Amino acid sequence: MSSSSGQPQFRYTQTPSKVLHLRNMPWECTDEELIELCKPFGKIVNTKCNVGASRNQAFVEFAELNQAISMVSYYASSSEPAKVRGKTVYIQYSNRQEIVNNKSSGDVVGNVLLVTLEGVEPGDVSIDVIHLVFSAFGFVHKIATFEKAAGFQALIQFSDAATATAARDALDGRSIPRYLLPEHVTSCHLRISFSAHTDLNIKFQSHRSRDYTNPYLPVNPSAIEGTLQPVVGPDGKKKEPESNVLLASIENMQYAVTVDALHTVFSTFGTVQKIAIFEKNGGMQALIQYPDVTTAAVAKAALEGHCIYDGGYFAQ
Numbered sequence: 001m002s003s004s005s006g007q008p009q010f011r012y013t014q015t016p017s018k019v020l021h022l023r024n025m026p027w028e029c030t031d032e033e034l035i036e037l038c039k040p041f042g043k044i045v046n047t048k049c050n051v052g053a054s055r056n057q058a059f060v061e062f063a064e065l066n067q068a069i070s071m072v073s074y075y076a077s078s079s080e081p082a083k084v085r086g087k088t089v090y091i092q093y094s095n096r097q098e099i100v101n102n103k104s105s106g107d108v109v110g111n112v113l114l115v116t117l118e119g120v121e122p123g124d125v126s127i128d129v130i131h132l133v134f135s136a137f138g139f140v141h142k143i144a145t146f147e148k149a150a151g152f153q154a155l156i157q158f159s160d161a162a163t164a165t166a167a168r169d170a171l172d173g174r175s176i177p178r179y180l181l182p183e184h185v186t187s188c189h190l191r192i193s194f195s196a197h198t199d200l201n202i203k204f205q206s207h208r209s210r211d212y213t214n215p216y217l218p219v220n221p222s223a224i225e226g227t228l229q230p231v232v233g234p235d236g237k238k239k240e241p242e243s244n245v246l247l248a249s250i251e252n253m254q255y256a257v258t259v260d261a262l263h264t265v266f267s268t269f270g271t272v273q274k275i276a277i278f279e280k281n282g283g284m285q286a287l288i289q290y291p292d293v294t295t296a297a298v299a300k301a302a303l304e305g306h307c308i309y310d311g312g313y314f315a316q
C-alpha cells in the first residue's frame with residue numbers, strides 16, 4: 001500500500017522484528033501518543049521517541065514478534081494509513097531486536113518525575129488521586145499516565161526542579177494512603193525517579209492525561225467517565241473523593257451560560273484559577289479549578305442544586 005504522497009508506508013524486504021521503526025512522527029511526539037497508536041496490537045514493553053536530527057522518528061518494542069507483525073499487516077491492508085496528529089506515519093521493521101535506552105538512570109535532576117505505581121493495575125488509581133498526592137508539594141502543571149513493562153506509570157510535571165525534588169524526596173518509597181485506594185487494592189507503592197522530559201505534550205484532558213495550565217484544552221469524555229476511586233469517611237461510608245476541581249452540570253438552561261458568568265458565580269467563594277466549558281450528551285458542563293480542595297468543597301456545598309439563572313440550576 002502507498003500513502004497519498006506516493007511514499008511507501010512499509011518496507012517488505014526486512015526481517016520481521018519485535019521492534020518497529022516509525023518515521024514522519026509529529027514534532028516532540030510523546031510516549032503516550034506512540035503507545036496509543038500501537039497498543040491495540042499487543043503489549044508494549046519499551047518506546048523511544050524524538051529520534052534523529054529532526055526528532056521525527058520513534059521506535060516501539062512489542063512483547064511478542066507476532067504483535068509487531070500484526071500491526072504491520074493491519075496497516076498494510078488498511079485503506080487508511082497509520083496517523084498521529086493527522087500526520088501519516090511510515091512504519092518498517094527495525095534492524096534491532098530490542099530498544100536500548102541510553103538515557104540517564106534518573107539521577108539527573110529535572111522538573112518532571114517518572115512515577116511507577118507498584119501493586120496496582122491501570123485504572124486502580126485515578127489521575128485525580130495522583131494529582132492530590134503530588135500537589136501537596138507545589139503546583140502540578142501536567143500529568144500523563146501510561147502502561148509499560150515496568151507497570152502503571154505517570155509523568156508529573158512541576159514548575160521547577162526544586163519542587164520536583166522535594167516531592168521525590170518525600171514520596172519515593174512511600175505508599176499512597178489506603179483510604180484513597182479502591183477496596184480491592186491493599187497498597188500502592190511509589191517508585192520515583194527524574195524524567196528526561198522538561199515539558200509534557202498534553203493534547204486533551206482525559207482520565208489518562210491532564211494539563212492544569214490550559215483551561216481551553218479540549219476535554220475527552222473519558223475525563224468525566226473515568227472511574228472515581230471510593231473514599232471512606234469517618235463513619236465508614238463511601239463518599240466522593242474531594243478535589244480542587246469541580247464538575248458542574250448546567251441543566252434546564254434557558255439562557256446562555258458563559259465563562260464570565262460562571263466566574264462571577266464561583267469566585268464568590270475564592271479565587272477561580274481556570275474554567276473550561278464543554279458539551280456532553282446534549283448538555284453543558286464545566287470544570288472549575290480552585291487553588292485548594294477546601295475552597296472547592298465550600299463552593300460545591302453552597303451551589304449544588306441552586307439556580308444560576310431563572311429556569312436553570314447546577315447539579316453535581
